[in-house]
Every structure is written in C-alpha cells, then in structure tokens.
Amino acid sequence: MKKFAIIGAAGYIAPRHMKAIKETGNTLVAALDPYDGIGIMDSNFPEANFFTEFERFDRFVDKWSRKNGCKIDFISICSPNYLHDSHIRFALKSGADVICEKPLVLNPWNIEQLEEIEKETGKKTNNIFQLRLHPSMVALKQKVQNELKVNPSKVYDIDLTYLTSRGKWYFVSWKGDMSKSGGIATNIGVHFYDMLCWIFGDVIENVVHLKTPYTNAGGLILKHANVRWFLSVNQNYLPLKVKLAGQTTFRSIVVDGEEIEFSGGFADLHTRSYEEILKGNGFGLSEAYSSVETVSTIRNLAPIGLNGEYHPFCKKVIAKTYI
Template identity: 50%
Template sequence: MENINKRFAIIGVAGYIALRHLKAIKSLGQNVVSVHDLFDSVGVIDSYFPDAYFTTNFNSFMHSIHEDNVDYLTVCTPNYLHCPHTLAGLEAGVDVICEKPLALTCEELNRMDECRKSLGHDIWTILQLRLHPEIVKLKQAISNAGKNKFHDVDLAYITPRGRWYAESWKSDLLKSGGLVTNIGVHFIDML
C-alpha cells in the first residue's frame, strides 16, 4: 500500500476477525470511516476509530461508502455473505479486502471475477496463516530439502469447540461451506 492515507469501510465489524482488521488498519496509519453490522455491540471501534460512522442499516452503509470516498471495503461477515458483500463493494466503486474464503462455490468466484474485471477494481483475500511462524519454518525446511525431494503429508486438524458452535453459522454447511472452505482453505494454501 502506498504511503497515502486510505479510507476504509468494514462490514461485519462485530465479528471476531474484525478486531484484527481494525488493529492492522490503525497500525498502518490508515483510517476507518464507515462500519456496519447487524449487531450494535461494537464499542471496540472507539479504541481505534472513534469518529467512524456506524450503522446497522446496509443501505445507509452503502450510501456512506460513496459519501465518504472510501478506497477499500473490508468484508468480515460470515462466509455465505462474502460474495454478495464483495459484489456490493465492487459495484460501489471500491477495492475489496475479503476474509477467507472468498466464496463458497465456483459460480460465486466466477461472478466476483467478472464483476472485478468489468468494474476495474481488485479483490484481496486474507490468508494470514501463511505467515504463522510454524508454517514459515515448514516452508523453509521443504525449500531447503531440494527440488527432487518428495514429501508425504498427513494432515490432522483437531480443535475443541464449545456448545455455541453447533448453533452458529459456522456449523451450517450452506453458510460456512463446511470444513474445507471454513478452515481447510488455510491447509490448501499451506500445501
């Protein structure tokens, strides 16, 4: 990113991952000017961008993107909303930074790509685990082993989930995309 102040909007700001985006944008000396979520328990914004416009109304949020001359829309909503929110950002005339996975189907990815090309804006995704120290170490070890060395990979993913998980969108295959798109995208990226 150039050393110029950029203006960000965030949709899904009450979610878990949005805090990381707020911190990153602040650490880069950039500005969040507009935020949206269906839930209004977003007081954490005050610690980062106290002057940011907040609304629970999607149409008001999209209007603010135009009014505030936003450069980037950051999409931190549940997986099944990534495609429509990314398309809305592109159609509003901004580049979009979208959490993983970009989409749940190839058809959604194709729609996003066609929209991106026709409107001349970019879509960026977040694959932060490629920077995890253990993953970086693994990549270095494999790179140092030489090109003629084959590696047999056995991957197991085990994590505890509380009772809340079964009631959340994350356990709904149609909303999360299932294990492959929800967390598996990081493993595919790693491989």
C-alpha cells in the same frame, strides 16, 4: 492515509482487521453489522460511522464517495462466509478494493464471476491468507523448494491436524449451518488447504474418510505430497498433554516425520497481511481458487470410512475414545 469501511464489524475476526487498519496508519470511516454491541470500536475508531442496516450503509458509501472528492479506498469483509460473494461484489462496484476474510467464497464458480467484475471496475480483491506469511510456513516453503530443485519428483508424507474447541453456541450460530459456513472443512480448514497447495502443489486427488457435525477427515494427493488431514471442533479429541496443559487448540503439521512448529506467531499476521496488500502484494482471486475448489469438493464428497491411508485421529471418532 487510506480510508476503510468494514462489513461484519461485530464478528470474531473483525478486531484483528481494525487493529491492522490502525497499525498501518489508516482510518476507518464506516462500519456495518446487524449486531450493535461493538464497544471494540471505542478503542480503535470511535469516530467511524456505524450502521446496522445494509441499505443505510450502502447509501452512506455512495453519498460519502461523491462528496468533495472523498473516496473509500478499501472495504474489509468479515461477514459470514455465505455473504462474502455478495459483499465483494458490492465493494468492487462501489469503487473500492477489497480485503476479504477466508474463505473468499464457498464455490469456485463464484471466483470466475468476481473476476469479471474486477475487469469491469478495475478494482482488486485481496485474500487474508495469513499462513503464507507465518515464519514457519515461509521457512518450510523455502526448504521444500530447495529440495525439489535437487529431486523434482520428491513426494512428501504429511499429517495435518487442527482441533479448535467450540461450545454448543457454534452449532446454533451460522457457523453450524452448512449452507452458510460451508461446513467444518471450509470454516476452519480452508487456510490450511491453501497453505498446502501453496507449498506442495495442486490437488490431484481428494477423498473424505469421515464427516460428522464436529469433525471432517480425509486425504489429499498433491503434486508433491500425500496428506492425511483431521479437523475438529470437539475438544474431546484433543491430545491428553494438550488438555493437561489447559489448552483448547491444537495445531500440528508433520512432514516426513518431522513436526513443524507453528502453534504461535499468529498475533500480528493480519497487520502483516495489510502491510503487504497496501504495498500491492496481496493474494488475489486466482490464488484463492485451489483452496476454494478443495473445500467445495470436500463438502460434496461422500465419506468412504476408514479405508486407505486415513489420519490416525479418525480412530478416536469411530471408537469414541477421548484420549
């Protein structure tokens, strides 16, 4: 049984981590969050120590690890994006391995510094890249690998669309602050860029067509794919059939005209991620580099408008047509 601590226990994603800790037969000994309304812990780890101040959490981790050979094996990080770098550093220096939510960090140079701390401490940072474990994405990767063996120069045409409705609260929270979340492409898109690079190769060219508070859209040229992508938290851009079905999220990947179904299958992917990490098969710092560099570049690029190969949903934004 491994002993875990969690930073960011009251966040949206934290319950999936608690569930994964429990379902893999491990225990949570401490949790930290400045917000104290986390009754979710009662159905998972009611005996876990809880702190609302980092200083007291820090002291507990240090004292507890010195007592009778106790040791916190992993610290799971579910805090706001801009704090990940600092919290990973704390965890590694505390002698724990790390499991960190995406995005790992906001900028690629942070990864280089974390690599130095890993060398100093002998501990490892693991990313949650659940799309690499999604059955549809695993099957797509295998299909692409088989086709590239036959035709090594093949280049695929891809449309990636992800819309997930968010209310006004989103822009009042840290997620609406570019300096804290990294913006739309970072906050809701980083795992898609990871998946694309994992399957189709590194980024060669990166352009942005649109940037609004609600929407980012652009294009990527990868080693084996030309990608048009569209990400938004504005429910008005949902396809009509999705709205009529009462759904608030739309995920679509079209590869050479073929829709890849992956709307479901997400419920257990955090537990699967933990299972692989505990077996030593986690995705480390180097594997996060491409996606972090991609979103960092997107954040700093000026949009070029509807020029070149842009995603068809861009017209909804320009025309403000909600169909």
